[in-house]
Amino acid sequence: xxxxxxxxxxxxxxxxxxxxxxxxxxxxxxxxxxxxxxxxxxxxxxxxxxxxxxxxxxxxxxxxxxxxxxxxxxxxxxxxxxxxxxxxxxxxxxxxxxxxxxxxxxxxxxxxxxxxxxxxxxxxxxxxxxxxxxxxxxxxxxxxxxxxxxxxxxxxxxxxxxxxxxxxxxxxxxxxxxxxxxxxxxxxxxxxxxxxxxxxxxxxxxxxxxxxxxxxxxxxxxxxxxxxxxxxxxxxxxxxxxxxxxxxxxxxxxxxxx
Numbered sequence: 001x002x003x004x005x006x007x008x009x010x011x012x013x014x015x016x017x018x019x020x021x022x023x024x025x026x027x028x029x030x031x032x033x034x035x036x037x038x039x040x041x042x043x044x045x046x047x048x049x050x051x052x053x054x055x056x057x058x059x060x061x062x063x064x065x066x067x068x069x070x071x072x073x074x075x076x077x078x079x080x081x082x083x084x085x086x087x088x089x090x091x092x093x094x095x096x097x098x099x100x101x102x103x104x105x106x107x108x109x110x111x112x113x114x115x116x117x118x119x120x121x122x123x124x125x126x127x128x129x130x131x132x133x134x135x136x137x138x139x140x141x142x143x144x145x146x147x148x149x150x151x152x153x154x155x156x157x158x159x160x161x162x163x164x165x166x167x168x169x170x171x172x173x174x175x176x177x178x179x180x181x182x183x184x185x186x187x188x189x190x191x192x193x194x195x196x197x198x199x200x201x202x203x204x205x206x207x208x209x210x211x212x213x214x215x216x217x218x219x220x221x222x223x224x225x226x227x228x229x230x231x232x233x234x235x236x237x238x239x240x241x242x243x244x245x246x247x248x249x250x251x252x253x254x255x256x257x258x
Contacts, residue, residue: 003030004037005055011048011198013041014191016055023062024054026109028080030065035087042094045257048202049194052117053101053187060100060126063108084109084141088116092213095206097197101190102126102177107165112141115150115176118209121193122168122177123186129165149216151175201239202257 005016015037017024026034041047054060064084069077091098100106100114102122107129114120114128122128130143138144139160148156151174159166171177181189197205211230215223234240238258246253 003027003033006037009191009195011046011202012051012191012194013047013049014051014053014187016053017061018055020054020056020058022065022067023059023105024056024110025062025065025068026084026113027065027068031080031083031087035083035090038087038090038094041096042090044096045202047096048198048200048205049097049099051099051101051187051190051194052113053103053190057104057125059104059110060102060106061110061113062105063110063112063131081140084112088112088142091116092118095202095209097194097205097209099190099194099197101181101186102128102168103186107131108139108143109141112139112143112146115143115146119178119190119193120176121179121181121186121190122171123181124168126168126171126177126186127165128168128171128176129163130160131163131165133161134163147176199252201234201237201243201253201255203237203239204234207234 003018005018007014017030019025019027019030041050064080072080097119098117099119099121100117102114102120104123104125105127106114107127108131111128111130130139130147132139144156144160147159155174168177168180172180179189179193184192207230211227215226218226239255242255243253
C-alpha cells in the first residue's frame, strides 16, 4: 500500500501523507517511504520544490503512530527515531525546497516534520504542538532544536514545557508559520508558493537555501564569507547568463539548473 501519494506539476511535486484513518500518523512503513522519496527527489535535477501535506481535512500529521509503537521494543523505538531524525535532516540538506502545507493537526512528529521543511503554510484550522511531555517523553525528532532556532528560546520553552497546542494564527504571529491560507486551501496556497520558487534558477535556489542554513549559526564575518563563496559558484553557471539575456530581451528566463 502506498503511504505517500506523489503528483508532479512540471518542476514541483505534491506529496500527500496518505493515512487519513489514523490522522496521517508516521508508521514504520510511512517513514521508509518518506526516506525513499526524499532520496529520489534529491537526485532529480528537474525538481525544484516539494509541497508536503496530509490526506483529508482533519490532520497534516498526528506524529508517530502510537498504536504501532505500543507493540515495539525499546530498541525498535530507538531505530525508528534514528530513521526519523535521518530523514528530516536529509530533507533539510536537500537541494530541493520543501514546503509544508499544514491542513489540520500537526502534533509531535507532525510539527517536527513541518519544522524541518523550509517553509510552512497553514490553514485557519491548523494546530501545532510538541506535546511529548504529556506522554512522559520529550521531542526526539529535532523539535527542541529546530523550534528554538525558529521562534526563539523563550517561546519554544513555553510550547515544549507545557505541551500545549496552538492555533495557526498564534503560530503565524510567532513566526512558526510563513503564510496563512485564508482564501485558498493550504495545499493550493503552498503550491502557488512552490511555483513561485520553481520559476527561479534551480541552482541559485538551492545555493541560497544552503547559504541561509549553513550560515545560521556562524559568526557574521564567517557567514558573509560563506555567502561570497557560494555566490561565486553562481557566477560560473549557464543560468546566470540566461538570466541576463532574458532581462535584456524582456522575456521569461529558461533556466536549466546549470
